[in-house]
Amino acid sequence: xxxxxxxxxxxPLLEGRVALVTGGASGIGLGMATAMARYGASVxxxxxxxxxxxxxxxxxxxxxxxxxxxxxxxxxxxxxxxAIATTVEExxxxxxxxxxxxxxxxxxxxxxxxASLDGWRMLVASSLRASFDCARxxxxxxxxxxxxxxxxxxxxxxxxxxxxxxxxxxxxxQRTLAxxxxxxxxxxxxxxxxxxxxxxxxAFDTAIVADPSLIKRLxxxxxxxxxxxxxxxxxxxxxxxxxxxxxxxxxxxxVVDGGGFRGL
Numbered sequence: 001x002x003x004x005x006x007x008x009x010x011x012p013l014l015e016g017r018v019a020l021v022t023g024g025a026s027g028i029g030l031g032m033a034t035a036m037a038r039y040g041a042s043v044x045x046x047x048x049x050x051x052x053x054x055x056x057x058x059x060x061x062x063x064x065x066x067x068x069x070x071x072x073x074x075x076x077x078x079x080x081x082x083a084i085a086t087t088v089e090e091x092x093x094x095x096x097x098x099x100x101x102x103x104x105x106x107x108x109x110x111x112x113x114x115a116s117l118d119g120w121r122m123l124v125a126s127s128l129r130a131s132f133d134c135a136r137x138x139x140x141x142x143x144x145x146x147x148x149x150x151x152x153x154x155x156x157x158x159x160x161x162x163x164x165x166x167x168x169x170x171x172x173x174q175r176t177l178a179x180x181x182x183x184x185x186x187x188x189x190x191x192x193x194x195x196x197x198x199x200x201x202x203a204f205d206t207a208i209v210a211d212p213s214l215i216k217r218l219x220x221x222x223x224x225x226x227x228x229x230x231x232x233x234x235x236x237x238x239x240x241x242x243x244x245x246x247x248x249x250x251x252x253x254x255v256v257d258g259g260g261f262r263g264l
Contacts, residue, residue, distance in 0.1 A: 031230020
């Protein structure tokens, strides 16, 4: 499914800044990357499949944006360190690191007693352990730039989920990690926040095919009455967190889902 919303403006707000987005080849990751590039940032899409990431980067470059693609499997520690080192080497800095990639979201669906151990391990590796690796690998560059680390979480990590309980567990852990890092890294001048989005993505489209009533149920439970767009709705939040506009915001979770979750 696609959105008809096309009102996101552009400008130099992030000019001179460098952002790296894991899982940036599609969906919410690409939406955030696109928005930041429109505001002047040089953006690196770190993705496991360059066959999808490079065409996405090429499309944005054709629109006059400074976007590169590098391969990075976030479940491999060396890949995470290499992606960040390559970004800093090429651009000379790193201002915003967004860990968005997650594998096996629906692998752990259903009752815990029926969950796949391999699915659980993949969720931990791509979400929680990769957040740990991103933090370790990115700290020095982010401190030098007085930058921003953003971890993608979910309402499932705040209220739990009977449908995807394992996903909720790792997303809760990421959110707690972000809060701890915000306290630890505040003196270093690094801001650390979480974003809990809900938007139309290829994975969302697949879920709708499996359950056609899903989107109507979600829209009915969303005060704004629609599901978000990765670029127009989630993207501006990434721009905000990557810019000086959020200079006094850290340790927070920004829920960007049209009001469906209101528990904070």
